Amino acid sequence: MRCLTQHLWTKPNKAVVTLTLSLMGQGVLADPLPTTDPHLPAVQRTQAERARVAAVTAPAMDFSAPEAFEANPGGSGTVADTGDNKVFTLPPANLPFDSKLDFELGNALFAKLWVSAPSSTKASDGLGPLYNARSCQRCHVNDGRGHPPEHAEDERTSMFLRLSVPAGDAPLSALETYLAHLDGAQATERTRPVPGYGWQLQDLSLAGFTPEGRMEIAYEEIPVTLSGGETISMRKPLYSISNPGYGALPDDVQISPRVANQMIGLGLLEAIPAEDILALADPEDADGDGISGRPNLVWSRRYEQVMLGRFGWKAGEPTVEEQSASAFHGDIGISSPLFPQPSGDCTAEQVDCLNARNGANDARGDEIDQTGMDLVTFYARNLAVPARRDVDDPEVLRGKALFHDTGCASCHTPKHVTARLEGAENAPQSFQLIWPYTDLLLHDMGEGLADNRPEHRATGREWRTAPLWGIGLTARVSGHTTYLHDGRARNLLEAVLWHGGEAQNARDAVTEMPPEDRAALIRFLESL
Template sequence: MRLALALLCLTAPAMAQTLDDRHLPVIPRTPEDEARIATVLAPPADFTRPEPFEANQAGAATVRNTASAEAFSQFSANMPFESEMNFKLGNALFRKLWVAAPASTKASDGLGPLYNARACQDCHLKDGRGHPPENADDSRVSMFLRLSIPGGETPEGIADWIASSPDPTYGSQLQDLAAPGHEAEGRMDITWTEAPVTLADGTTVSLRKPAYTFTDPAYGPPDANLLLSPRVAPQMIGLGLLEAIPAADILALADPDDTNNDGISGRPQIVPSAEFGTPMLGRFGLKAGAPTVKEQTAGAFAGDMGLSTTLFPNPQGECTANQPTCIDAPHGQEPGIRDGLEVDKESLDLVTFYSRNLGVPERRDVDDPKVLKGKEVFYTVGCQSCHTPKHVTHRLNGQPEQSFQLIWPYTDLLLHDMGPGLADNRPEGRATGSEWKTPPLWGIGLTETVSGHSQFLHDGRARNLLEAILWHGGEAQGQRDAVVNLSTEDREALLSFLGSL
């Protein structure tokens, strides 16, 4: 029923194509598979002990928890030995520092001319979350502003698309760095206001609300209707497993009209695929704007670093026609070298393989009584309505790391209205200005260990997990209010459970 409702949101051409998993080498499930899956995905009946295999958040791909900053940088535990070299080569390219053209290092030139980072790891340090600003003078920042203006074309075959366009001068992303001889586009300024929230037990929590501005525009004023949305780079673990969840399973969780009257009305993001030329289910990015790990990777090469790939071959990256010096600048594309691109097909495939196979660490304290109590609170409050605990991935030919794994990412990968408090008021595809994709929770308890901070949500405004919960609104207002009214003991148990993920 839910799958049918989800597909009714598509236009007739898209329904004819359906949202398949053409990006994966799928081996169809058997009736026996389906029966086993229904059993293992059933909600727990006993909260006094862990569920079978619960500690292995990524199934057989789960890696050992190193309790160090390297916790997110290990390869899938079930990776065949012969694939390890590809992972290590992908890691080297992920860490590679690119330089502006022309340069004597022909294998590394083509950066920019306008950009946000020189390497993938500049934003995803240690493969974890980016570093949001802790105060107005903090320079250790790995976040940026998405830009758009209302209006534009709607892709064929996708209903409910909210038309928007890049800013005619500054494109779709504010570039705060530039190659020699060029001016960076400007900078992002942030101001905060504090708002206290009093919990039922008398505890007062102060929520930090940011306001963002685009200042010092170097190429003239942006469009008067410019919309801004901040982005902190998310952690990188488990991406290949999220990519391998059957689209049909995700669509079955959608309830856009809230037919069951539980207040939760998740919707699938549907996006045009640059690789396959058809509408696909969006899975990656804070509003699920990319359908596959490969497209998310190629988009980052283009948008963050101004590097061309097979999917986005423009060597000027985010440069626009209103930035002629940027358009005319030297680039790194040369005939006969790297497929005539700045990032050739093999390099893109290696970085994609690396990103797809960053392992998820095993759970900690899974059998601790306080953690088990917190898990029960998680279900009682209703957090699992969006943060779906378990999925089973497709059987896959040639991808043993992701094939038929029981995983525990705590996400439905759907869009949910999170209310005005978290709204960026900037639509993206089918996502409205108040909708966000449910982020996976696996690894969230290791954020401070890996990234050196405990700041959460799309722009890092929450300084801890409790603040992140208290920012929830919209569809999650009921769950947020229930947390406010918890006893001190139950609230601390819930936080202990989240910290164990």
């Protein structure tokens, strides 16, 4: 099985088909959809619990007062708002005392500045040779969201460009074969890494190596007229790559800008049962409401099977561990048991990078070993969600009603109940009523937000519904108010107005509502 994951891109077509169908027969690949959660040591819900969950997650009908427990979006792990920029950095209130040392050790690894190899600090060497940041925390400052550079000399640390090229007639991978079996041969667009550049543009390098290039952004201002005579200017970005270090980029290169996501509540999102998320999917829009969420399906390196994607802007990773290990690999150039390549995202054409000294093959094995990955994963999984603010404010309640009336809640599903989990280490996430405002599904967001870069099952117009909890604390935690996958929106209203595709009707309703209603809607979002 291990060889399958290492050679997804190179196995002959016939061999892949034979192996994939064999795996389906063994139950390793689910058919038609994977509804189990191998990463969740969950206890099966009883019929009574299912009824209880359905009752507490039913859509709100009364907006005259807050719902029960609405002020605690992270369940019993919700932490009080500290009033400072560290409110996203806290462990959950229900974290057992015996686990707090693991949380702090994970925090230290999250903040660690990696250095080049060889180094006298063996536990910290292995950076690059090509990379985007020297630590996790450099992208996720205060565990908050990243931002685009605001001027030519501004650093680009918390934002990067995903890269790919169309797969053409390249042999199908095992995952692609499965998706073709599920969706039809033409339903899933296939990609491959860019020759000489890989899957991601690394704009930094160690001494003696050439960076891959520099992300450049130009903006076009687009005026939008709203009801009541209000006008707003939205900025449309145009991306390019200057100073390409490894040859001309191909004409068909696919570029997708990504800012770092905020880190709170990841373990709670991971603990939502897959069957609950899949129950929200309506790919054929059978109910006729114009909303047709689809699950992304991805290959799990940890569990060696197809799983539901949950993390990243297009739900490209299935678990917190794999999201973390992928970031170490692509962003910092650090190898781990799931990504054992010490040269990071370097390609076969980047010979000097592949042959560079690295920090692997010492007592740790990989540049960050499984113990280190477990600690970082534990930290990322247990960053607490802060309490809501002003839940009983009349304007906030009116904004909440408008949020539902305009259809925003059709994708930004307010409430979920997590699985009942076994093990003390999973106690903070077990059987919690949470309020993340996401369905974790893919939705067509229209041409305006399209990056035209597919990712597994996601098309170039589809994005995962972003969780909204904590969004009103962005300015305080991250020092800016930029939103969406590339930070183009400079405030929450701009973010709403960029919605298209399945969200076009909701977006139009916002432009047409009276100004005082728009203000109430934004006030509600700021309370999250």
